[in-house]
Amino acid sequence: MKDLSAGDLDRRSARLAAAYDPERFARESATVTKLVHDHLERAADRDRPVWPATEPDELYERWPDPESAPPAEAHELLAEVLADSTSQHHPGFIGQQLSAPPPVVGPVAMVSAILNNSVAIYEGAPVATVLERRVVSWMARKIGYGEGAGGALTSGGTLGALTALLAMRQAKSSGDAWRDGLAGGERLTVFVSDQAHYCNGRACAVLGLGERAVIPVPTDRTFRMRLESLRELQRKALDEGRRPVAVVANAGSTATGSHDDLFALADFCGEHGLWLHVDAAHGGGALVSSRYASLLRGIERADSVVWDAHKMLLMPNLCTGILVREARHLSVAFRQDAAYLLAEGEAPWYQPAARNFETTKPAMALPLYVVLRTLGAGYVADCVDYAYDLARAFAREIEERDDFELLVEPESNIVCFRRRGPDDLQVALREGVNRRGRFFIMKTMLRGAVWLRVVLMNPATRIGDLRDLLAELADNEP
Numbered sequence: 049m050k051d052l053s054a055g056d057l058d059r060r061s062a063r064l065a066a067a068y069d070p071e072r073f074a075r076e077s078a079t080v081t082k083l084v085h086d087h088l089e090r091a092a093d094r095d096r097p098v099w100p101a102t103e104p105d106e107l108y109e110r111w112p113d114p115e116s117a118p119p120a121e122a123h124e125l126l127a128e129v130l131a132d133s134t135s136q137h138h139p140g141f142i143g144q145q146l147s148a149p150p151p152v153v154g155p156v157a158m159v160s161a162i163l164n165n166s167v168a169i170y171e172g173a174p175v176a177t178v179l180e181r182r183v184v185s186w187m188a189r190k191i192g193y194g195e196g197a198g199g200a201l202t203s204g205g206t207l208g209a210l211t212a213l214l215a216m217r218q219a220k221s222s223g224d225a226w227r228d229g230l231a232g233g234e235r236l237t238v239f240v241s242d243q244a245h246y247c248n249g250r251a252c253a254v255l256g257l258g259e260r261a262v263i264p265v266p267t268d269r270t271f272r273m274r275l276e277s278l279r280e281l282q283r284k285a286l287d288e289g290r291r292p293v294a295v296v297a298n299a300g301s302t303a304t305g306s307h308d309d310l311f312a313l314a315d316f317c318g319e320h321g322l323w324l325h326v327d328a329a330h331g332g333g334a335l336v337s338s339r340y341a342s343l344l345r346g347i348e349r350a351d352s353v354v355w356d357a358h359k360m361l362l363m364p365n366l367c368t369g370i371l372v373r374e375a376r377h378l379s380v381a382f383r384q385d386a387a388y389l390l391a392e393g394e395a396p397w398y399q400p401a402a403r404n405f406e407t408t409k410p411a412m413a414l415p416l417y418v419v420l421r422t423l424g425a426g427y428v429a430d431c432v433d434y435a436y437d438l439a440r441a442f443a444r445e446i447e448e449r450d451d452f453e454l455l456v457e458p459e460s461n462i463v464c465f466r467r468r469g470p471d472d473l474q475v476a477l478r479e480g481v482n483r484r485g486r487f488f489i490m491k492t493m494l495r496g497a498v499w500l501r502v503v504l505m506n507p508a509t510r511i512g513d514l515r516d517l518l519a520e521l522a523d524n525e526p
């Protein structure tokens with residue numbers, strides 16, 4: 049193959065630069081900003097559906113192969129994306145633990161995507177690295193951790209659980225598990241609430257502990273771990289020659305938003321030398337609230353905490369804090385030489401790649417930092433309080449009706465309930481509601497029965513909407 053001349057190369061570079069034209073970008077982004085503006089206006093319209101309810105195969109056909117399809121303008125494609133997507137800003141989006149981020153995160157995402165700095169080493173992402181430390185320190189302070197705490201941001205609660213339990217494995221296995229694996233048939237055992245999110249069991253399996261290392265601890269009427277059962281299971285595990293090493297507690301369980309007694313669990317773990325990990329992926333947001341922070345009393349005694357900012361802190365996906373009471377546990381969790389990227393020996397704070405799974409990582413701290421600086425922590429706290437208060441008000445509405453049943457008093461913003469009747473009825477009611485599209489709701493299986501489940505994340509959802517939901521559920525025969 050013949051080498052190109054310098055002139056040929058320059059001409060080619062000039063041709064490729066057309067896609068980078070700042071004027072073109074300014075025009076395109078102004079058009080898209082208007083589209084997003086219109087989307088937000090439409091999302092506030094209760095008469096429009098939450099989602100388009102298109103069949104998967106039909107939608108797939110509408111999005112042709114990217115190479116063979118005719119060329120399009122970005123704004124044309126993005127208009128279709130907005131039209132065909134689920135609208136989390138709609139007041140009827142009450143199904144999943146997903147936020148309706150304040151629109152200021154849009155410009156933040158734009159800057160972040162264009163800069164495309166990777167939060168691995170300081171030189172590659174100076175501001176994002178510094179902001180990650182600021183945000184992690186802020187989270188650690190909200191937890192109540194002291195000076196020695198450490199942490200990192202990672203891509204979601206599932207990876208957060210893996211990271212926290214990796215730190216636990218290194219601290220609690222008798223050898224050097226990072227270097228040698230779990231040598232000597234050590235049967236490390238982890239007690240996990242029977243209401244724990246599956247990511248905790250998945251993490252134990254991935255870490256080579258084996259899924260059978262995970263012992264589910266029964267919960268009580270309010271879905272909190274029974275301490276008596278935990279004590280019994282601990283004794284039994286020791287009798288069986290296992291080595292209990294950790295307890296995974298819920299600060300906001302996925303199904304019902306219930307909170308374990310972290311203070312009592314910290315006592316138990318202290319007594320038996322166990323690592324206490326708190327899954328506050330959902331409920332961590334209450335730490336910013338003066339009204340509800342007490343739900344997490346004792347969290348400052350946990351060895352590790354996972355806290356998803358993309359749930360109750362209004363953030364777009366993904367931004368998860370992994371916090372450890374003693375920073376050294378996270379520093380030793382990943383111990384590798386990589387002369388092409390990392391400094392030798394103990395990584396300085398401004399080298400985040402040494403403390404999380406990812407290598408290339410976006411500026412996860414940026415939207416949270418901007419929201420805290422612009423709208424304020426008080427605004428975020430108001431949103432948490434509103435969501436939790438709304439859940440309580442909804443629970444009262446359910447209790448006042450003879451045709452509905454409340455599963456448990458909500459502690460946070462998740463409400464499980466059902467129309468009196470068999471399981472099939474709940475399944476059919478949910479399908480009907482989601483098909484009609486005024487609301488998007490979920491269901492779950494608890495105590496051997498099917499329950500409808502709503503999660504109130506969006507400050508635009510009002511009590512009147514929830515009354516409308518009950519009316520729709522009561523009036524419509526499936």
Ligand SMILES: Cc1ncc(COP(=O)(O)O)c(C=O)c1O
Pocket residue numbers: 145203204205206207245247300301302327328329330356368
């Ligand atoms: C309590 C809890 N932990 C962990 C997770 C997993 O988090 P992510 O979806 O960010 O991976 C969830 C998700 O809903 C959750 O509710």
